[in-house]
Amino acid sequence: MSAYTLFYDHACPMCRHEMLRLKRLDKLNIFTLSNISAPDFELTTAPASMEKMQALLHIRRDDGLVLxxxxxxxxxxxxxxxxxxxxxxxxxxTRGLASWIYARIARHRYGISVLLGFNPACRDGVCKL
Structure with a gap:
């Protein structure tokens, strides 16, 4: 079974929620989360430019394949x-339409996060008042 590194935007409340949910469902411990919005994120280990990773989710399989x-x-x-x-x-x-919809959601993920009720001031179960 392959292992995966998930390059995601932890600063996005909706993205953070989904990646942490996926990690909780990962009973085989095959996912490693890599927060591209962390100040210490090392771009030299990334599979793409920051601009591309901020536009769409990138994952890298342990054999080097990037999806x-x-x-x-x-x-x-x-x-x-x-x-x-x-x-x-x-x-x-349906792949083309799904990709088009996903790209729009990814582009507007911060606004959509608010519309869906994800509090941008909350991180890891702690909220700022």
Missing amino acids: IGVEAIATLYRAIGKGWWTGPLIWPA
């Missing part, structure tokens, strides 16, 4: 045994 966007999401869910619902993300007939 991006909806393909990355589908791969992660398949890896934890929950891939059954990700079919529409990668079916040839």
Whole structure:
């Protein structure tokens, strides 16, 4: 079984919630989270430029293969045994639309986080008043 490094924006409340949720579901401990918004994030270890990683989720498999966007999401869910619902993300007939929608969500993730009720002042269960 492959292991994966997930390059995600921890400063985005919705992104942080989803990545931490995926990590909790990772019973085989095959995911490593890499916070691209951390001050000490080392770009030299990254699979792409900061601009590209901020635009779409990037994951790197332990064999070096890099997956991006909806393909990355589908791969992660398949890896934890929950891939059954990700079919529409990668079916040839719907992949283009799924990628287009995901890119728009990723571009507006901070605003969408607020609309969905994710508090940007909360991190790891602690909220600033």
